[in-house]
Amino acid sequence: QVQLQESGPGLVKPSETLSLTCTVSGGSITSYYWSWIRQPAGKGLEWIGRIYTTGSTNYNPSLKSRVTMSVDTSKNQFSLNLRSVTAADTAVYYCARGFCGGDCRLDYWGQGTLVTVSS
Amino acid sequence: DIQMTQSPSSLSASVGDRVTIPCRASQSISSYLNWYQQKPGKAPKLLIYAASSLQSGVPSRFSGSGSGTEFTLTISSLQPEDFATYYCQQSYSTPRTFGQGTKVEIK
Numbered sequence: 117q118v119q120l121q122e123s124g125p126g127l128v129k130p131s132e133t134l135s136l137t138c139t140v141s142g143g144s145i146t147s148y149y150w151s152w153i154r155q156p157a158g159k160g161l162e163w164i165g166r167i168y169t170t171g172s173t174n175y176n177p178s179l180k181s182r183v184t185m186s187v188d189t190s191k192n193q194f195s196l197n198l199r200s201v202t203a204a205d206t207a208v209y210y211c212a213r214g215f216c217g218g219d220c221r222l223d224y225w226g227q228g229t230l231v232t233v234s235s
Numbered sequence: 236d237i238q239m240t241q242s243p244s245s246l247s248a249s250v251g252d253r254v255t256i257p258c259r260a261s262q263s264i265s266s267y268l269n270w271y272q273q274k275p276g277k278a279p280k281l282l283i284y285a286a287s288s289l290q291s292g293v294p295s296r297f298s299g300s301g302s303g304t305e306f307t308l309t310i311s312s313l314q315p316e317d318f319a320t321y322y323c324q325q326s327y328s329t330p331r332t333f334g335q336g337t338k339v340e341i342k
Contacts, residue, residue: 221285
């Protein structure tokens with residue numbers, strides 16, 4: 117059974133960089149897309165972007181100037197860096213696996229981690 | 236970006252009811268449409284992919300239909316564990332976008 121687990125600081129100061137890692141267990145990280153999605157309290161889901169195991173990325177244009185994603189296949193991990201954060205970046209951050217076979221879907225999700233931006 | 240619209244944002248229903256949840260895309264997305272269920276404090280769970288394919292392990296009372304710009308998630312007989320928020324998501328192009336969600340509440 118594939119499992120994903122987010123890890124990283126729960127509190128980040130304004131203007132600093134939010135850094136999260138997602139560790140994949142129970143399956144290989146290769147040949148899938150790996151996505152980050154966030155959800156502010158009481159609101160809907162926002163797709164941040166995705167990375168393929170080759171390192172190819174797609175980012176949401178609304179965040180593209182501040183986002184970097186990376187993947188470490190040797191550790192079965194992928195990561196998110198979001199620079200210059202503000203209070204508007206406070207949210208639960210989820211990592212998810214993207215399975216693409218003709219269509220694409222997010223079939224496995226991490227439990228989510230709350231990141232608060234505050235001084 | 237493709238806009239996904241879900242209306243209503245909430246609906247009330249009783250156990251045993253047939254429930255339909257609509258989703259509209261701002262442009263044609265063929266059948267590149269997924270549905271997720273989210274319960275409070277939990278991650279979303281994939282229910283339906285490619286508009287009408289049931290994800291493994293999901294009860295058969297859930298079904299999806301539609302293509303182009305109009306889609307529907309149907310719960311044939313609502314169960315107590317189905318009270319949750321349901322999101323549609325397009326996988327036609329990036330950035331992926333989600334609907335605002337429809338919360339199914341107990342009548």
